[in-house]
């Protein structure tokens with residue numbers, strides 16, 4: 377039976393296959409989760425880098441704008457005291473240079489995938505800046521025209537759109553990852569542009585104020601165009617203000633009042649008074665200082681918007697770092713737990729089941745030496761093994777009982793077929809064995825011989841030596857008979873002191889010789905009686921033979937009858953002799 381079952385390793389092997397599949401599936405899911413978090417973190421980091429670009433670009437825009445005022449001052453004041461403004465211009469340019477370097481570093485940051493693409497724009501802006509400065513230096517240190525100065529400022533301003541485009545692309549990258557900062561970045565960029573236009577417009581008034589003349593049509597047109605841009609920026613800013621946090625709303629309220637209110641009113645006053653006979657009450661420098669104070673809220677608004685955007689982006693980056701660490705930890709814990717569960721399941725369930733299976737198969741195949749596993753499994757498994765042990769013991773008892781029963785059956789069968797005194801077959805067994813012998817076609821002996829023996833005057837033996845001594849004579853006769861014939865010849869006690877020998881021989885003569893040899897041998901034997909005396913006895917034998925012929929059955933009953941008749945004849949003819957039918 378065990379050989380028809382699958383190999384005992386199969387449950388372990390199938391479990392290993394299943395566990396490996398499950399493990400790989402979970403690992404794949406966990407890795408996918410981790411990869412998602414990793415991408416989120418990468419995007420957040422990229423957004424941070426792009427925000428750095430945006431901040432640096434807006435800062436550079438503001439710094440470039442800030443160069444205009446000291447340039448203007450150096451230009452209009454001339455002798456006797458240009459020194460502080462020359463220094464201020466130098467400082468402003470150093471600030472711009474530092475900011476441009478910061479912007480370059482932000483663009484070249486290897487961790488920012490999209491930044492390097494904007495380097496050509498930066499290089500162009502830098503070249504424009506250097507060229508604009510050289511142009512302005514040439515104008516302010518030599519006799520100049522108002523037009524040349526305005527043109528110089530326009531060339532300086534041309535750097536701004538290029539920086540603004542870098543800021544815009546940086547803003548787009550940031551907003552792609554952080555939609556929350558969209559409004560902050562929008563107002564920061566619009567403020568940067570407003571700061572530039574605010575600086576630009578005052579420089580457009582400059583030549584007329586310094587020359588104390590009326591504004592030319594061209595200047596008026598330029599001023600109107602700048603005012604239009606300022607108004608446009610204001611209308612772009614206003615819709616965003618409602619969604620801003622209160623701090624930025626407060627900043628904007630200040631900007632609205634100070635710049636769109638006070639500063640624009642002041643510019644309107646200057647526009648009307650410049651070139652007027654009464655002239656302006658303030659000097660040009662006083663005017664720029666007053667105007668500069670109105671620009672401060674614009675810078676403040678922009679800086680605060682950038683600070684809030686920076687905080688939001690930093691918060692997002694921190695959140696992604698936390699998600700990344702959490703998902704990494706979760707991945708490690710999950711996979712470790714799964715491994716532990718698989719290992720425990722195998723130890724607690726699969727292994728014991730495989731052991732139980734091995735044990736049951738061993739019992740089923742009758743292996744009484746099968747041992748229970750020594751490992752200590754969980755309670756339920758231990759109960760299972762205890763039950764299996766009981767089954768094994770029951771099975772051992774069953775086998776024992778089976779053996780005992782078989783032994784008893786064998787014993788009964790032996791008793792049923794054996795003569796208790798001599799140990800020879802009894803009459804009943806003789807009949808069944810005789811049928812087997814006749815059916816057995818093997819061998820070359822073709823004659824069936826039946827000897828019927830009877831002790832002569834046995835009554836007298838009993839009477840003389842006692843029944844027990846008679847029994848001893850019967851036992852001795854049985855032993856001699858058994859010893860004289862072959863093992864597969866049949867020797868049986870037919871009844872009383874009568875015995876039968878059924879055997880296969882080559883010929884009736886051989887059978888006759890054998891009968892005679894037996895008779896003579898018994899003749900020579902002596903029996904020690906219970907009283908110590910020795911006595912002998914003789915036997916008479918009736919020998920009947922039948923030849924085995926193909927297709928013809930031997931009639932056993934006739935053979936018995938013939939042997940019995942021949943025995944009777946032997947008795948009649950004086951006993952101690954063998955009577956056989958004459959051979960044909």
Ligand SMILES: Nc1nc2c(ncn2[C@@H]2O[C@H](COP(=O)(O)OP(=O)(O)OP(=O)(O)O)[C@@H](O)[C@H]2O)c(=O)[nH]1
Nearest residue numbers: 831832833834835836838843844846847872873947
């Ligand atoms: N001791 C003993 N005697 C037995 C046994 N079976 C039969 N006998 C005795 O054997 C004797 C048989 O006697 P009979 O049939 O008259 O024949 P006999 O005395 O042998 O004389 P013949 O056969 O004519 O030579 C009887 O006395 C039986 O009691 C036995 O198992 N043991």
